[in-house]
Amino acid sequence: MASGRLAIAATATFLGILGTVACSASSGESALAGDVPPTAAGSAPAHAPGRIGAPGIGDPDFPTDGNGGYDVDRYRLKIDYDPAAKHLSGVTAIEARATQDLAKFNLDLRGFEVSRITVDGSPAGFERFKDELVIAPAKTIADKARFTVEVTYAGEPKPVRGSSNLGTYGFIPTEDGAFVACEPNGAKTWFPSNDHPADKARYDFEITVPEGLTALANGELVGRPKSARGKTTFVWRESHPMVSYLATATLGKFELRQGRTATGIPNLAAVDPRYRAALDDLYTQSAKATDYWTTVFGPYPFSSTGGVIDDFSAGYALENQTKPMYGGFTPDGSIIAHELAHQWFGNSLSIKRWRDLWLNEGFATYAEWLWSEHNGESTVEKIFRGHYAAGPDAAIWKYAPGRAKPEDLFNSSVYNRGGMTLHALRQRIGDPVFFKLLKTWNAEHKYGYVTTDEFVALAEKLSGKQLDKLFEAWLFADRKPTEW
Numbered sequence: 191m192a193s194g195r196l197a198i199a200a201t202a203t204f205l206g207i208l209g210t211v212a213c214s215a216s217s218g219e220s221a222l223a224g225d226v227p228p229t230a231a232g233s234a235p236a237h238a239p240g241r242i243g244a245p246g247i248g249d250p251d252f253p254t255d256g257n258g259g260y261d262v263d264r265y266r267l268k269i270d271y272d273p274a275a276k277h278l279s280g281v282t283a284i285e286a287r288a289t290q291d292l293a294k295f296n297l298d299l300r301g302f303e304v305s306r307i308t309v310d311g312s313p314a315g316f317e318r319f320k321d322e323l324v325i326a327p328a329k330t331i332a333d334k335a336r337f338t339v340e341v342t343y344a345g346e347p348k349p350v351r352g353s354s355n356l357g358t359y360g361f362i363p364t365e366d367g368a369f370v371a372c373e374p375n376g377a378k379t380w381f382p383s384n385d386h387p388a389d390k391a392r393y394d395f396e397i398t399v400p401e402g403l404t405a406l407a408n409g410e411l412v413g414r415p416k417s418a419r420g421k422t423t424f425v426w427r428e429s430h431p432m433v434s435y436l437a438t439a440t441l442g443k444f445e446l447r448q449g450r451t452a453t454g455i456p457n458l459a460a461v462d463p464r465y466r467a468a469l470d471d472l473y474t475q476s477a478k479a480t481d482y483w484t485t486v487f488g489p490y491p492f493s494s495t496g497g498v499i500d501d502f503s504a505g506y507a508l509e510n511q512t513k514p515m516y517g518g519f520t521p522d523g524s525i526i527a528h529e530l531a532h533q534w535f536g537n538s539l540s541i542k543r544w545r546d547l548w549l550n551e552g553f554a555t556y557a558e559w560l561w562s563e564h565n566g567e568s569t570v571e572k573i574f575r576g577h578y579a580a581g582p583d584a585a586i587w588k589y590a591p592g593r594a595k596p597e598d599l600f601n602s603s604v605y606n607r608g609g610m611t612l613h614a615l616r617q618r619i620g621d622p623v624f625f626k627l628l629k630t631w632n633a634e635h636k637y638g639y640v641t642t643d644e645f646v647a648l649a650e651k652l653s654g655k656q657l658d659k660l661f662e663a664w665l666f667a668d669r670k671p672t673e674w
């Protein structure tokens with residue numbers, strides 16, 4: 191993620207938003223007869239020990255995001271969206287594997303009327319508690335069993351609004367369609383999900399829109415779009431593992447340019463007609479940045495690259511897998527390079543806890559600096575010095591980027607001090623080891639998960655140096671570092 195023309199205000203909190211996702215038994219229609227409320231799920235009620243999936247996946251800073259008790263393998267999303275009525279009707283099939291016996295388990299879903307849920311084809315009971323959808327299958331699912339849960343739902347999508355860190359995110363209706371960018375927890379605004387990055391899955395999308403509109407999702411188009419009775423259906427497939435916040439179904443009027451980068455990676459640029467003049471530049475810059483990053487970070491991890499400019503003024507860009515989304519502005523080369531660096535850092539290599547966000551944003555910010563130097567603009571050293579010149583009382587030194595705060599996740603320290611951490615490291619271990627580290631890091635954790643401890647361990651192993659003090663000073667101390 192990167193801010194666009196509008197600066198992301200880093201001061202106010204979005205605890206208010208988090209408050210609304212907290213599990214509570216105060217709302218929702220009950221479809222179960224006299225059973226325990228899901229607020230008890232985490233504490234395993236006495237009559238069903240260990241058989242109820244947790245309402246959160248275990249991120250201490252986002253306790254109700256995601257869910258426990260199962261792993262999703264694949265989402266099969268069927269979406270029909272009518273922009274004029276702002277009406278979405280959907281059927282989501284989730285193929286998952288139980289990690290414990292499950293008499294009940296949760297999905298995350300914000301708003302919508304849920305009309306029917308089946309588990310392995312049999313109708314299941316369900317309850318709603320704010321953004322938690324609690325499902326009681328007809329028969330307890332055995333530990334390690336594979337199962338498919340299918341949810342039929344409809345209504346007007348309600349994106350998350352008023353987050354001063356991010357403004358509006360999720361499935362956001364626009365004049366001609368929708369802009370869909372979901373970091374950190376907006377997937378639940380358009381499909382029932384295990385909405386936390388700690389559960390990657392593959393995705394199939396079948397998106398139906400009024401004829402004349404285009405639906406853009408992650409991965410590749412499967413077959414040609416099919417039109418019937420005034421509607422067109424687009425089928426997309428993301429065949430590599432993906433975290434939920436990167437899923438998109440941005441739709442509306444779009445102009446497209448399609449081809450391959452110089453090294454042969456399929457490239458698709460799409461712009462709202464209002465940004466017609468930016469189409470060729472988006473296409474060309476995306477191709478150049480993708481190809482350049484393959485030389486610095488290693489092979490491109492996904493099946494295509496590109497980008498989408500839509501007419502919703504989000505004021506930010508998001509690195510949606512294979513298709514970064516630019517919300518209401520023409521991105522410059524630096525932002526394009528940032529979002530495409532995330533295809534390696536954040537998308538292929540993902541975090542399991544939001545507090546580790548510098549592993550995404552610090553690296554993507556450092557990539558911007560590398561891009562600048564590569565293009566003969568400011569050098570990395572000069573950019574680093576510019577940030578380091580901030581006085582000892584500057585806010586950046588009070589916010590430890592190695593522990594991103596849930597109420598201020600996207601603080602500029604996570605970006606800039608995160609990037610500076612990498613530059614301090616580079617100065618300590620030297621260019622050959624540093625650039626070998628970036629490639630080795632990517633190769634070792636491709637499509638998986640990463641932690642700061644693992645990064646420090648690999649840097650120490652490749653360099654043969656003791657680096658704990660350097661990382662402590664740059665990532666975790668609340669004062670200006672002097673270590674490098």
Ligand SMILES: [Zn+2]
Pocket residue numbers: 191192509528529532550551554
């Ligand atoms: Zn970013």
